[in-house]
Amino acid sequence: MDTTETTVIAKGTKVTGEITLSSKLHVDGEVEGKIHSENVVTIGSSGVVKGEVIAQKLLVSGLLEGNCDCENSIEILSGGKIVGDIVSCNLVIELNGLFEGTSKIKAAKNKALPKTSNEETAKEKVEKTAIKMAHKLSQKLGKKRE
Numbered sequence: 001m002d003t004t005e006t007t008v009i010a011k012g013t014k015v016t017g018e019i020t021l022s023s024k025l026h027v028d029g030e031v032e033g034k035i036h037s038e039n040v041v042t043i044g045s046s047g048v049v050k051g052e053v054i055a056q057k058l059l060v061s062g063l064l065e066g067n068c069d070c071e072n073s074i075e076i077l078s079g080g081k082i083v084g085d086i087v088s089c090n091l092v093i094e095l096n097g098l099f100e101g102t103s104k105i106k107a108a109k110n111k112a113l114p115k116t117s118n119e120e121t122a123k124e125k126v127e128k129t130a131i132k133m134a135h136k137l138s139q140k141l142g143k144k145r146e
Contacts, residue, residue: 011046025055027062045079058088060097 005023009015013029022038027047034052035041041055047062057072058064060080068074068082073090076082076097087104 009047011044043080 007021007023007025009025009027009029009031011028014032015029016032018034018036019025019031020036024040024042025035025037026042026044027049028044029046030048030050032050035049035055037053037055039055040057040059041053042059043049043062043064045061049062049064049066051066053064053066053068053070055068055070058068058070058074059077060075060082061077062080064082065084067084068086068088070086070088072088073092074082074086074088075092076094076099078094078096080094081098081100083100085102085104086099087106089106091103091105093099
């Protein structure tokens with residue numbers, strides 16, 4: 001994969017359909033359909049994408065109306081907007097960036113998400129602390145009665 005190559009959809013250009021590429025993609029025009037890139041997709045400040053984006057990384061300064069799934073990260077830059085559902089390992093929203101939808105964080109390929117046993121352990125700790133506090137309180141009340 002050559003990461004130095006960039007495909008540009010210039011302002012005033014409208015593309016409809018499916019785009020599949022291994023190079024970077026920069027959108028200053030309009031895309032309606034599906035984008036699948038093995039690299040970085042950038043939606044410039046004048047760019048509009050209506051559809052699905054699947055990429056390693058997504059940078060949004062313009063508008064994305066649709067869902068996206070990125071292996072690395074999704075960054076909504078100042079003035080950028082995403083309306084739709086997103087899935088990524090990392091999500092960054094800069095000041096004046098907008099996001100309307102749902103987001104799901106996925107585990108990086110080499111990292112595992114925390115197991116639910118951690119949640120159970122935290123719950124057990126809270127329960128044990130509550131029992132200890134109740135026991136101490138009952139001991140204090142018992143001493144006051146004597």
